[in-house]
Amino acid sequence: MSLNPSPESGKNQNHLKNEKSPYLLQHVDNPVDWYPWGDEAFNKAKNEDKPIFLSIGYSTCHWCHVMARESFQDPEIGDLLNQVFVPVKVDREERPDIDSVYMTVCQMITGSGGWPLTVIMTPDLKPFFAGTYFPKDTGPRGTGLRDLILNVRDLWDNKRGELVKSAEELTHSLQQISEGPLPQTVKGSQGFPESSQELGEEILKQAYQSLSDNFDEKYTGFGNNQKFPTPHHLLFLLRYWKHTGEDMALTMVERTLDAMKKGGIYDHVGFGFHRYTVDRQWMVPHFEKMLYDQALLAIAYTEAFQATGKTQYRETAEEVLEYILRDMRSPEGGFYSAEDADSEGEEGKFYLWTQDEIMDLLGSNDGALFSEIYSVSEEGNFKDEATRVKTGKNILHRTQTWDELSKKLGISTEELWWKTETARETLFHARKSRIHPHKDDKVLTDWNGLVIVALALAGNSFKREDYLMAAGDAVKFIMTKLHHQGRLKHRWRDGEAAVDGNLDDYAYLIWGLLELYQATFQSEYLEIALKLNQTLLEHFLDHDNGGFYFTSDFTQKILVRQKEAYDTALPSGNSVQMMNLEKFSLIIDDMKISESFHGLESYFASMITQSPSAFTMFLSAIILKIGPSFQVVICGEKDSPDTQVLLNTIQKEYLPNVILILNSSDDSLINQIVGSLEHKTIVNGQATAYVCGNGTCHAPVNNPDDLINILK
CATH class of the missing domain: 3.40.30.10 (Glutaredoxin)
Known part of the structure; x- marks a missing residue:
């Protein structure tokens, strides 16, 4: 030693x-x-x-x-x-x-x-x-x-x-x-296997049915034990609802999002979600906060807002992003990885409250009101881990909706909200004096890619320029600190970038860049995404059988070089890349991209058919493939009112199967990237929308209602 x-x-x-x-x-x-x-x-x-x-x-x-x-x-x-x-x-x-x-x-x-x-x-x-x-x-x-x-x-x-x-x-x-199981195939024209089992509508139905069978009707979420957020399930169900009109798919999403927001898994004082709960009820969390959970759940709540127009989903997404920007952002613009469950050697100590503390801080009237809203009692609801005896400490959670509380307490929902928010701010400032949990301040490329997705989607949907600026700063951080000679590094901390980037680093960042381009129409984001995709095709792709390895061919070898598509707490890199490739195919005509997409499907098809609900992110990409999916090009000057009307028409809708491109006179780069823009010009002297998809190009339109009718 x-x-x-x-x-x-x-x-x-x-x-x-x-x-x-x-x-x-x-x-x-x-x-x-x-x-x-x-x-x-x-x-x-x-x-x-x-x-x-x-x-x-x-x-x-x-x-x-x-x-x-x-x-x-x-x-x-x-x-x-x-x-x-x-x-x-x-x-x-x-x-x-x-x-x-x-x-x-x-x-x-x-x-x-x-x-x-x-x-x-x-x-x-x-x-x-x-x-x-x-x-x-x-x-x-x-x-x-x-x-x-x-x-x-x-x-x-x-x-x-x-x-x-x-x-x-x-x-x-x-x-x-x-x-993995090698597909029973013959080689295609480009050397990739031609799938003998193309994934289609039936596998989507099977995945939906599996999730439906596993849905906890009483407490929501999936399964009857510990509860994990699994936002990729929710994203799939939203797309399945949009694709099929199956109302129960949307119902499962809404009920789960509502229950998580009310539950103890949510930090009702400082915002953000804890990692999971140890019970069915979304009540008792393991208190660590992971950056990837915040990003994926912000995406899910944002898309739920787009799909339903319900403001509570927008408010939750904004609260989660407030937590990220307030507590998890480095001075350089990257985002830290996690916050601990423990402080002072005790799990959850930072987040728990006694009734006496709440009464002392809020006074008897407001303290009683807050205790009623968040189920606070003198004996508490948090049990000692070893003895299972109640400790007098409380996990804040709601059991009733705001409307139910309003009727019960005889207070208007608006007054109830303001009283609650004032109390929350008081508790938040008091909590600052506590010893904070440890913060893991390393910056990971893949998890930052997910935050960029969340910020871009929310910035676009909620018209929040601050979100788009933060997303742009994160891209700049990664490309400055974690990118060298076309290759990504995985981890940055204390001035050092280290560990070769893996599939998730590239796939998640590409996803973020695609979303950020569609929110800002800064073509350099699309250019970076395509270059990173080229690195994936050259150094991660299995050219014989299809699919992407988790590690590159230039990374130091470990025991085995894995290739996976099932989702865990995070969507798999192959699933996200499947989505990316399909989106690229809607943007540019590139045979390598098309072949890589089909190679992915071919390689994993037999595996997915055995357990479809374990691959919901992959199946979200299959929905995009089945379509109808569209490339929408808006021709016009970015800041002109008629262009903004068409852009806003698209951006306010829930249209996961649409790729949006802006063709403006001051952007020469987009014409170099997307060759098909050459013949798309302004018609009738007004901003013009061109819609192409599923082998058909529609006549150009100037009217936003005509545009939406085509897409719907």
């Missing part, structure tokens, strides 16, 4: 001392001699003939903190780990490629996964054991880490052959899973 003394803390520091990841730096003073992922650790394992103990987590993970306090900060456990293993720490958000591979291993072995992720593997990175959280000592919570270490030491010394055989079999199975 070679721990180095820290001049700042006086403690010994391990090999994480030069890392930038906030998660790794949380473990720099552990008695465990952690190494970062890399050759130094792997060579040490080979030279000393030791297995590798891989621990994967993230800086705002509650159970990661628990395992660290119980075990990794314990000198005895640290000494055992150092004797038996070469310990390696990985930040799952910094290295999603590593996390994805070994999480698949954990799911293969145990049937489930989560963080902290614990994997034990040979010096050549082949795993033979995996699990998640382990307590220090064996007991009611399961096998203890101490016993696990001693058991592995005995097996490594006395039955290594069995471990190595197990590792080889697991690795072989992992490679088969990562390669």
Whole structure:
């Protein structure tokens, strides 16, 4: 063991001392001699003939903190780990490629996964054991880490052959899973497979029916246990409703969005959503706040507003974006990753309230009103994690709508709202004096791409120029700090960009650029998107079978190179890229883009048919493919009233199957990008709309009603 003394803390520091990841730096003073992922650790394992103990987590993970306090900060456990293993720490958000591979291993072995992720593997990175959280000592919570270490030491010394055989079999199975089922196809003209199973209306119906069957009629959302937001399900259902007219699809979306906003999963004082709830009712959250959840939910609420015109969805989207811009934005314009669940060693302490605190801050009358609205009681509704006894602390949540509360309390909804907002601001300012949860201040390209999507959509729909400016600043940040010679980096922190960009980095950013172009009509965003797409086609595409690998062909190899399309808490990169490619095909005529799109469908079709609802983002792209989908070109000067009338006509509607292009005299770049604009000009001396889609181009129109009639 070679721990180095820290001049700042006086403690010994391990090999994480030069890392930038906030998660790794949380473990720099552990008695465990952690190494970062890399050759130094792997060579040490080979030279000393030791297995590798891989621990994967993230800086705002509650159970990661628990395992660290119980075990990794314990000198005895640290000494055992150092004797038996070469310990390696990985930040799952910094290295999603590593996390994805070994999480698949954990799911293969145990049937489930989560963080902290614990994997034990040979010096050549082949795993033979995996699990998640382990307590220090064996007991009611399961096998203890101490016993696990001693058991592995005995097996490594006395039955290594069995471990190595197990590792080889697991690795072989992992490679088969990562390669996926090869489609039963013949090669097309460009070398990609021609799909023997094209995805169509039937698979959409199956996915919808699966979501409908899994919908919690009583409490909304999907499933009857823990509740995750899964906004990609909601985006699919919105598109399915638009595509088919199935009202129940929209109903599921609205009821779920309404319940989440009222529930404890929402921070009613400072805004933004917590990661998930441990119950069916959207009531008791794990309190960490992830940037990607905020972005995806802002997108879902914005699209719900577009689809229904209901102001509560706009207000929620604006509140979430207020939280992002207020608390998660770096001075340089990028967006931080997450905020912790814990503060002062307790989960949720920052967010919980006693009734006495509320009464002291608001006074008896307003305090009683606020307590009625947000279900605050003297005994509280938050239970101690170990004893399950109520603590006197309250998770703020509403059980009634504003209209129901107005009738019950005999107060107009307007007065009720103003009283509630005044009380909220008082609590918000009081909460500022509390010790804040840790903020993970690394900037990730992929999650920032999702924020750009959210800001662009909301800025466009709500006519919020500040959102569009913030989105533009984020693009500038990425292209300045995280982009070099046509390639993206994944992580920026403390002045350093590191880790080669993965599929999600490119796909999510391209999505954001496409939305930002349609909101601002600054053609350089479209140009950047096409260049990034070219990098994906050159370095991520499986040219033999179709689909995109998660890692590029120039990235340092890990155990396997995965290719996935199922959605997790985030939509998969292949699904988002499927959508991007279809949108590109509506903008430009490019055979490589068209072939890549069909190659994606061909590769994943058989997998998707087995479990359609696991691929809802991919199926949203299939809806775009089936159509009718349209390219709408508006010819006119951007700031002229007649042009703005046509643009606003499109932008205020929910039209997910429309790509909007502005052809103005002062934009020569757009004519270089979109070759078909040459013959599209102003007709009748007024701004003119040209609509093409599904093999048909309609006659140009000047009237906004005529334009909407074509699209509807």
